[in-house]
Each structure stands twice: as C-alpha cells, then as structure tokens.
Amino acid sequence: MDFRLTQDQIDLRDAVRDYLAGEHGPEVLRRLDVEGGRDAALWQGLIGMGLGGLLVAEAHGGLGLGLVEAALVAVELGRANVSEPIADTALVAAPLLPAAHQAAIAAGTLKVALAHPVNPWIADLAGADLVLAGGTTVAPPASPTPLDSVDPLRRLYAPLPAVADDDALLERAALITAAQLIGAAEQMLTLATDYAKTREQFGQPIGGFQAIKHHLATVAVKLEFARPLLWRAAWALEQGHARAALHVSHAKVAATDTAVLAAETAIQVHGAMGYTYEVDLHFWMKRGWALAGAWGDRAFHQHRLAAAVLDGDMTLDPDATFASDILLQAS
Amino acid sequence: MELTYTPEQNAFRAEVRAWMAAHVPAEPLKTLEGREGFDQHVAWERTLASGNWGMVTWPEAYGGRGLDLIRWLIFEEEYYRAGAPLRANQNGIFLLGPTIMEYGTEAQKARFLTPMARGEVMWAQAWSEPNAGSDMAAIRSRAVRDGDDYVISGQKTWSSRAAFADWCFGIFRTDPDSKRHKGLSFILVPLDAPGVTIRPIRQLHGETGFAEIFFDEVRVPVANRIAGEGEGWNVAMATAGFERGLMLRSPARFQAAARRLVDLYRAHADTAPLGAREAVLQAWMDAQAYALNTYAVAATVMAGGHIGAEASLNKIFWSELDRAAHRTAMSLMGARAELRTLENSTANAWQEGYIFSLSGPIYAGSNEIQRNIIAERLLGLPR
Structure with missing residues (x-):
C-alpha cells in the first residue's frame, strides 16, 4: 500500500506540463478561437511528445503505460485546455482497438471519434479516420451534422443512430474526462489566484482581503480531496477491480463539482473582468461546463453510486476502500 | 502507486478485528464529556493497553508496537468499525505524544510516553486564553524562571476535559519582554499542583467537557519544558499540525x-x-x-x-x-x-x-x- 505517484509518473507529468506551457499557452486558444478547426502542427507536437502511444505496447511503437499515467496526462491536457482529439484517440480509444490501429495512433496517423449512447453528440467526428461505436469500429459519415457547443473550441456533431452500449469505453472515457476537469479546475484556481495577487483596490492587492482568500482556499480544499479519487479510479480500472466503475463515478462527480466551484469562484474573484470574453478564463470555464455533462453527467454518476451504496448490498466495511477481491467479468 | 494491502497488513487487520470483537463494550459508554463517562472511557483505555493497543505507532520501549502509519490506519478502521469508544486520552496520544516524540529528550519520552500509552495519565490541552483564541500569539500567561523551576501565573480556557485530566500541556510566555510568537515555551503542568484551579465550563450539550484553568504561582521544574526556552511557538505549531x-x-x-x-x-x-x-x-x-x-x-x-x-x-x-x-x-x-x-x-x-x-x-x-x-x-x- 503506497498511495504516491512514482518518480517516473511525476517526471512524465512535469514533462507534459512544461511542454504544454511552452507550446499551448492562452495565445493558442485565442488563435484557435478565431481560426476555428484543428491545428495539424499542434497534433504533431503532441504525437512528438509520445502521447499518441502512451497506452500502446512498446512492440507497437508506444510507451506501454497504464491508466494512472493516462489520467496524469489528461490532467495536463485539461490544464492547457487542449482541444485536439488526443485524449479521445490515445488515452481512451487506443487500448480498445486492434494492434494495427494502435500502432497508427502511436504514429499519429489515425484519429478516432467516440460514439456512445450516453452522449447526445460525438466530438471531433469530422477529421476522424474511424469511429469507435458499440464495441466495434465504423467509418465516419461523409458529411456529419455539426452541433454548436458553448465551448468555442469544442467540435461537436450529431450522434450516430442506434449505437450500442459499451461499458469499457464509458468507464475509460469518464475517467479521462474527470482528469481533464481536475486540470481545468487547477488552472482556474491558478488564474484567479494570480489575478488576486495583482489586481489592486483600496490601495492593496485584493488577494489580501479575507473574502477573496476564503473563496480561493475553499477551491483548494475541494481540489485536494478530488485528486486521490482520480488516482484510485485509474488504478482500479487498470487492475479490473469490481468496483472500478463506482470509483470512476465518484471521481467524475467530485471532479465535476470541483470544476464548477473553481469556475464560479474564479469568475467572482475576477469581478467584471471575469464576465468578459477578453479574459482567457472563459475557455476553461466553458470546457469545465462541457466536460461536466460528458460521459455521464452528475446525475448519471450519482445514480450509479446511490444504487450501490444506498440501495445495494455492497459491503461498506473500511477494508473495501481498495478492495480488489472480485474482478470484473471479462466482456 | 500500489493500492493493495500486503498479506501481512491483511493479517494485522484480522488480528485487530478479532481483538475488538472480543473486547469492545457491548453497551455504549456514557459521554466522554462528563465525569462518569470519562471514567468509563479511562477504564477502556486501560483495557486497550492490556492488549498493547494504546498507541500502535510508538516504539515498543514506550508502550507501543512500532507499527507504520498504514497499520495505524488499519487499526483505526477496525477500531471504529467495531464501534469502540472515543479515546479519552486523545489530547495525549495524538497531540502531545507525537510532539514529545519529535522534540522531547530521551528522559522526557520515558517519563511521559509510556504512562500515556498505558492509559495511566490523562492529558488536557492548555493553549487558548480569554484574549488569545484565533490570535494565539497574544498569549499572556507567564512562566517566570526561578532557579530550576518555572513559576506559572495566568489563565487558560476551552481546555478540553481539563476537569477530569491529570496533566496539561500548554505554551507560556517565558520572556516577559517578548511579543507575539517569540519568547514562548512549551511546558507540561500537573493539574494537582498547588496553585492550579479548574473551573469547569458547560458546553452546548450541557456537560462540563471543557474548563478554564487558573495558574496562581504554580511551580513546575524546568525539566517539564519541551524543547528550548523560547521555542514554544514552533513546538505548538507542530502539535497543531498533528491536530489538524x-x-x-x-x-x-x-x-x-x-x-x-x-x-x-x-x-x-x-x-x-x-x-x-x-x-x-x-x-x-x-x-x-x-x-x-x-x-x-x-x-x-x-x-x-x-x-x-x-x-x-x-x-x-x-x-x-x-x-x-x-x-x-x-x-x-x-x-x-x-x-x-x-x-x-x-x-x-x-x-x-x-x-x-x-x-x-x-x-x-x-x-x-x-x-x-x-x-x-x-x-x-x-x-
């Protein structure tokens, strides 16, 4: 029992964070917002970092890492507000696809869109080479119908008809979405804290006032206790634990609540500036909003938890916190 | 990251679970915040000590089992799973104990830790004063050096279970010219010493779970000071860290x-x-x-x-x-x-x-x- 990230995991996280801080700053978000669409150079940069093959076996040109590493990277994608479909393609779809597809994903030559009945849309359907739907792959439609997201950098399309359920896809995608929500929340706390240090009123930085301090501290508390839920979910899902789906739901609800609190707090701390399109904060606030509903909204995951915890016959003993004794049935 | 208990950790859990099943009182004790209930809880502390469960993380030399924090967490999980009583000596074992472990001399460890783990000496905390609550650096109670003794005068308040405890630990101003965080020392005081007066305060629930402590020229040996003279604030902050x-x-x-x-x-x-x-x-x-x-x-x-x-x-x-x-x-x-x-x-x-x-x-x-x-x-x- 050692609930710490390994040094390799920390090094991976820091490398991705540093890369994105240098190559994917807010100016990129503003440019993408004006230009629209996706950016081949950004995609190639992410592939060059090795993110395409993160979950792909070394024999197929990948790094052969697991879901804890994938979640760590997804936190950084959320922090940088990356919109390229790297999370869906590499962190969610890759391990669910045949080896040849995995090798292509590692090489950056295959983009995958994810279709699932839980979502009333498909992200990045235009530009996708394949669609993962109902446990199989299908060709993307020739001319998908675009939908309009509140997030100016999301690219959503009308769902495909009659896509079958796919639990493996749902759990993985919900986990990676929760991770991105955590990253977005961390970035919003950073933006609001930085603003509070520099914005002066009454002759001093507003961050010196307790009303501001207490708002931001409350977000820090929320984040501190959401992160370990993410690591447990990633670990349990990787190991195939019976309760992995519940852990994913718990992580997703906590990440959602954290991102919503971080967004509302950050806007409030920014004052009227926070209500403008000119301040970059809105990109993260809208991403958080979008991801809160993606891959099972708060109600979906709460109901799953409540059915097990309140209505089910699941043991609530403390030794079940990390329980691994019952494995998921192979699907 | 490795989120799996080892077989040894699982065996330890089974051992705790079995002991608790055999020893935890079937009837709930009366409240820890009242005299009768407190005495019941002290009796339970002694039962715990008889099984060598007083404080499992401490070295065996001080009445512990020398276990790591994962096993402490497992112990606590089984303790509360069994519905075992609250710890009458929580101020001692969870706050003062770790503080003495970090800052105490070998003599102080031997003198204070073992009776704490054995449930023989109950501790109260004496930090807050009427005008030093959230602003704890405003402490005014004095400890004046007199040869090998300190002579303590002043008033502490909100001292949990001081009405029932044997000793208290607190911070006192040892440098009369000092201000704020400086010039404070961390001192242990027996509550039956001449000059100590306890005035119980009824809490929201009506029980006298905390008290005021008045010190009127209470004489304690310098050997009762933890860490150096004037280092009390840092020691107290470490204790507060254990607490929070x-x-x-x-x-x-x-x-x-x-x-x-x-x-x-x-x-x-x-x-x-x-x-x-x-x-x-x-x-x-x-x-x-x-x-x-x-x-x-x-x-x-x-x-x-x-x-x-x-x-x-x-x-x-x-x-x-x-x-x-x-x-x-x-x-x-x-x-x-x-x-x-x-x-x-x-x-x-x-x-x-x-x-x-x-x-x-x-x-x-x-x-x-x-x-x-x-x-x-x-x-x-x-x-």
Whole structure:
C-alpha cells in the first residue's frame, strides 16, 4: 500500500506540463478561437511528445503505460485546455482497438471519434479516420451534422443512430474526462489566484482581503480531496477491480463539482473582468461546463453510486476502500 | 502507486478485528464529556493497553508496537468499525505524544510516553486564553524562571476535559519582554499542583467537557519544558499540525459514521427529506475521499515527507464533512431529533454527535484561520 505517484509518473507529468506551457499557452486558444478547426502542427507536437502511444505496447511503437499515467496526462491536457482529439484517440480509444490501429495512433496517423449512447453528440467526428461505436469500429459519415457547443473550441456533431452500449469505453472515457476537469479546475484556481495577487483596490492587492482568500482556499480544499479519487479510479480500472466503475463515478462527480466551484469562484474573484470574453478564463470555464455533462453527467454518476451504496448490498466495511477481491467479468 | 494491502497488513487487520470483537463494550459508554463517562472511557483505555493497543505507532520501549502509519490506519478502521469508544486520552496520544516524540529528550519520552500509552495519565490541552483564541500569539500567561523551576501565573480556557485530566500541556510566555510568537515555551503542568484551579465550563450539550484553568504561582521544574526556552511557538505549531493533519481525526471515524448514516437512511427512506438521499451519498463519498487522502499523506510521511500548511486543507475537510453528515442524520430523524433519549432508553447518539460536530470547525484553529493559512502559505496570497 503506497498511495504516491512514482518518480517516473511525476517526471512524465512535469514533462507534459512544461511542454504544454511552452507550446499551448492562452495565445493558442485565442488563435484557435478565431481560426476555428484543428491545428495539424499542434497534433504533431503532441504525437512528438509520445502521447499518441502512451497506452500502446512498446512492440507497437508506444510507451506501454497504464491508466494512472493516462489520467496524469489528461490532467495536463485539461490544464492547457487542449482541444485536439488526443485524449479521445490515445488515452481512451487506443487500448480498445486492434494492434494495427494502435500502432497508427502511436504514429499519429489515425484519429478516432467516440460514439456512445450516453452522449447526445460525438466530438471531433469530422477529421476522424474511424469511429469507435458499440464495441466495434465504423467509418465516419461523409458529411456529419455539426452541433454548436458553448465551448468555442469544442467540435461537436450529431450522434450516430442506434449505437450500442459499451461499458469499457464509458468507464475509460469518464475517467479521462474527470482528469481533464481536475486540470481545468487547477488552472482556474491558478488564474484567479494570480489575478488576486495583482489586481489592486483600496490601495492593496485584493488577494489580501479575507473574502477573496476564503473563496480561493475553499477551491483548494475541494481540489485536494478530488485528486486521490482520480488516482484510485485509474488504478482500479487498470487492475479490473469490481468496483472500478463506482470509483470512476465518484471521481467524475467530485471532479465535476470541483470544476464548477473553481469556475464560479474564479469568475467572482475576477469581478467584471471575469464576465468578459477578453479574459482567457472563459475557455476553461466553458470546457469545465462541457466536460461536466460528458460521459455521464452528475446525475448519471450519482445514480450509479446511490444504487450501490444506498440501495445495494455492497459491503461498506473500511477494508473495501481498495478492495480488489472480485474482478470484473471479462466482456 | 500500489493500492493493495500486503498479506501481512491483511493479517494485522484480522488480528485487530478479532481483538475488538472480543473486547469492545457491548453497551455504549456514557459521554466522554462528563465525569462518569470519562471514567468509563479511562477504564477502556486501560483495557486497550492490556492488549498493547494504546498507541500502535510508538516504539515498543514506550508502550507501543512500532507499527507504520498504514497499520495505524488499519487499526483505526477496525477500531471504529467495531464501534469502540472515543479515546479519552486523545489530547495525549495524538497531540502531545507525537510532539514529545519529535522534540522531547530521551528522559522526557520515558517519563511521559509510556504512562500515556498505558492509559495511566490523562492529558488536557492548555493553549487558548480569554484574549488569545484565533490570535494565539497574544498569549499572556507567564512562566517566570526561578532557579530550576518555572513559576506559572495566568489563565487558560476551552481546555478540553481539563476537569477530569491529570496533566496539561500548554505554551507560556517565558520572556516577559517578548511579543507575539517569540519568547514562548512549551511546558507540561500537573493539574494537582498547588496553585492550579479548574473551573469547569458547560458546553452546548450541557456537560462540563471543557474548563478554564487558573495558574496562581504554580511551580513546575524546568525539566517539564519541551524543547528550548523560547521555542514554544514552533513546538505548538507542530502539535497543531498533528491536530489538524494526520492523527487527531482519522478517516475511520468518519467512514464509520457514514456507514451508520447509510443505515439510518435505509431505515427512514420513506420519510426522508428530498435532499437527504444526495446528502447521505455525499457523506459517504466525502468519508471515502478523506480516507484516500489520508493514505496519500501517510505514504508521503512514511517516505520522509512532512505535513505543513496542507494540514489546514485536512482540518477544513473533516470538520465540514462531519457537521454535514450529522446535520443530515438530524434531518432523517425528523421530529425525533429533538429527543435526548430515544424509545429504547438509549441516548440519542446522533444528537450528541451533531452538537459535537458544531465544535469541529472551531477547535484546532477555526476554519476561517485555516482558510487564511491555505490562502497565504499554499496559494501565496498577501498576508
């Protein structure tokens, strides 16, 4: 029992964070917002970092890492507000696809869109080479119908008809979405804290006032206790634990609540500036909003938890916190 | 990251579970905040000590078992799972004990730790003063050096269980010209010493769970000082870290409460308020989150890391989840929440718990102070 990230995991996280801080700053978000669409150079940069093959076996040109590493990277994608479909393609779809597809994903030559009945849309359907739907792959439609997201950098399309359920896809995608929500929340706390240090009123930085301090501290508390839920979910899902789906739901609800609190707090701390399109904060606030509903909204995951915890016959003993004794049935 | 218990850890859990099943009192004890209940809890401390469970993380030389923090967490999980009583000596074993372990001399460890682990000496905390609450650096109680003694005069307040305890630990101003955080020393005082007067204070629930302590030229040897003269603030902050952080409120306590809350919800599901279902689920989720975070902190400490201002994150989380969980229990009980004694002549434990939970966001440094600490030391906002 050692609930710490390994040094390799920390090094991976820091490398991705540093890369994105240098190559994917807010100016990129503003440019993408004006230009629209996706950016081949950004995609190639992410592939060059090795993110395409993160979950792909070394024999197929990948790094052969697991879901804890994938979640760590997804936190950084959320922090940088990356919109390229790297999370869906590499962190969610890759391990669910045949080896040849995995090798292509590692090489950056295959983009995958994810279709699932839980979502009333498909992200990045235009530009996708394949669609993962109902446990199989299908060709993307020739001319998908675009939908309009509140997030100016999301690219959503009308769902495909009659896509079958796919639990493996749902759990993985919900986990990676929760991770991105955590990253977005961390970035919003950073933006609001930085603003509070520099914005002066009454002759001093507003961050010196307790009303501001207490708002931001409350977000820090929320984040501190959401992160370990993410690591447990990633670990349990990787190991195939019976309760992995519940852990994913718990992580997703906590990440959602954290991102919503971080967004509302950050806007409030920014004052009227926070209500403008000119301040970059809105990109993260809208991403958080979008991801809160993606891959099972708060109600979906709460109901799953409540059915097990309140209505089910699941043991609530403390030794079940990390329980691994019952494995998921192979699907 | 390795989130699996070893076979040895599982065997340890089984050992604790079996011992608790054989020894935990079948009938709940009276409240720890009153004289009769306190004595019952002290008797339980001695039973625990007879099984060598007084403080499992301490070295065997001081009455412990020399176990690591993961096993301490397992012990606590089984302790609260079994419905074992609250710890009468929590100020001693969870706060002063770790402080002496870190700052005490070998002689002080031998003298104070073993009787603490054996349940023989009960401790109270003597920090707050009438004009030094959240602003603890405003302490005025003096300890004047006189040869090999200190002569202590002043007044402490909100001292939990001082009316029943044997000793207290506190910080006193040893440099009369000092201001604020400087010139304070951490001193241990027997409560039966000449010049000590205890005035019990009734708490919200009506019991005299805390007290004022008056010191009128109380003479204690210099050997009762922990760490150097004038170093009291730093020692106290370390103690406060133990209080807010890892030890005082182990997650097992909240996990057990959440589990009881789920049972309460199931028994009252038909009449539950609209929000109760979500609130019960949230209580269970938060207790889980607190447990996970504690496992992460324990792993960090075991690897040589320290808990700093992060302890403030912890203190806010456990105190607010505890209050919310008990508030939810009150809402599930409906009009019966008012009754102090329930139909089967047992005390309304949820009511006692709710009242106690209201103190959580205040003691160990109010949550407003904790939020200041987080903002200033973790987020780097201006003081």
